[in-house]
Amino acid sequence: MKALEPIIKVTGLKKSFKKKEAVKGLDFEVQEGEIFGFLGPNGAGKSTTINMICTMLAPSEGSIIINGYDVSKQKDKVRESIGIIFQENTLDKKLTADENLKLHCRFYKVPKEKREQRIQEVLEIVDLVNERKQRVETFSGGMKRRLEIARGLLHYPRVLFLDEPTVGLDPQTRAHLWEYILRLKEKEGITMFLTTHYLDEAEISDRVAIMDEGRIIAIDSPKALKSELGGDIIELETENNVSASEEIRRRFPEAEVTLQDETMYVKVPDSDAFVATIIKELTAPVTRLNIRRPTLNDVFLAFTGRKIGEAEEQGKAGS
Numbered sequence: 343m344k345a346l347e348p349i350i351k352v353t354g355l356k357k358s359f360k361k362k363e364a365v366k367g368l369d370f371e372v373q374e375g376e377i378f379g380f381l382g383p384n385g386a387g388k389s390t391t392i393n394m395i396c397t398m399l400a401p402s403e404g405s406i407i408i409n410g411y412d413v414s415k416q417k418d419k420v421r422e423s424i425g426i427i428f429q430e431n432t433l434d435k436k437l438t439a440d441e442n443l444k445l446h447c448r449f450y451k452v453p454k455e456k457r458e459q460r461i462q463e464v465l466e467i468v469d470l471v472n473e474r475k476q477r478v479e480t481f482s483g484g485m486k487r488r489l490e491i492a493r494g495l496l497h498y499p500r501v502l503f504l505d506e507p508t509v510g511l512d513p514q515t516r517a518h519l520w521e522y523i524l525r526l527k528e529k530e531g532i533t534m535f536l537t538t539h540y541l542d543e544a545e546i547s548d549r550v551a552i553m554d555e556g557r558i559i560a561i562d563s564p565k566a567l568k569s570e571l572g573g574d575i576i577e578l579e580t581e582n583n584v585s586a587s588e589e590i591r592r593r594f595p596e597a598e599v600t601l602q603d604e605t606m607y608v609k610v611p612d613s614d615a616f617v618a619t620i621i622k623e624l625t626a627p628v629t630r631l632n633i634r635r636p637t638l639n640d641v642f643l644a645f646t647g648r649k650i651g652e653a654e655e656q657g658k659a660g661s
């Protein structure tokens with residue numbers, strides 16, 4: 343049997359801005375129907391990559407194939423194959439939802455006889471059927487984002503790009519938006535490529551690529567990435583973390599110890615035996631102890647030596 347062609351294939355992708363090498367050589371594939379998440383701190387190179395994939399920025403090197411079309415040679419075919427929902431709101435606020443959608447249908451040459459049915463379908467997906475005749479300026483932030491998603495779907499794209507789709511929304515609206523996105527996957531079987539720096543949101547993805555400083559440092563399902571870490575994470579504070587971490591490393595050679603501010607993160611295959619021993623025998627008394635399953639933040643920490651929030655702070659300081 344012939345193996346399925348990936349819907350997106352990226353090879354040797356690089357981008358430099360003058361002296362800054364923002365994307366340093368990416369190779370990855372996205373399969374049809376996947377939710378593919380790009381996770382990384384500000385400045386990691388996510389937007390630059392997504393802009394190149396969406397034909398909006400020319401790569402310095404490498405190739406991108408979407409839906410069988412070459413992004414640098416067949417831009418129009420690529421644009422027909424994709425829908426884009428970016429951070430900036432590009433709806434016309436003075437127009438109604440309906441007028442915004444009709445405009446987009448004309449722009450993307452959705453056949454006239456299909457327009458009415460398609461507008462109804464996409465409004466149903468994002469629950470805005472009753473607001474169809476309202477002006478966009480009366481919409482809440484969440485409603486606007488939903489309308490943008492509806493608009494991005496009008497021309498039956500094979501891949502939908504969502505760049506930080508929940509930025510600026512409150513937690514409840516964020517959660518709802520993800521429900522719509524999952525509904526979309528169910529109803530339209532569409533491939534979704536999303537970027538986020540919210541770790542909990544990345545969990546929705548079938549696969550996640552973790553990006554840092556222009557490179558993909560890990561790529562797999564959230565479950566596999568976390569289980570690759572193996573064992574439990576023990577958060578530990580003692581009266582002297584430096585000497586305690588040295589003692590742990592000496593006595594438990596299999597333990598991986600990372601010191602972060604006031605807290606030690608210890609990863610061990612068997613947390614029960616470890617905890618029983620350190621509580622009784624560690625020279626520096628234990629002042630706090632918490633055992634938990636690994637999160638994507640731990641994956642990021644394991645690969646980069648820092649938490650995703652800290653990487654962002656460094657990114658901001660450096661830019």
Ligand SMILES: Nc1ncnc2c1ncn2[C@@H]1O[C@H](COP(=O)(O)OP(=O)(O)OP(=O)(O)O)[C@@H](O)[C@H]1O
Pocket residue numbers: 359362363364382383384385386387388389390391539661
């Ligand atoms: N047009 C540009 N000119 C010069 N440098 C740029 C340009 N666009 C991006 N960069 C730099 O490239 C690096 C990657 O930026 P990019 O916006 O792709 O990161 P990101 O991961 O998408 O971050 P964010 O979440 O903040 O959008 C950053 O150091 C940024 O300052």
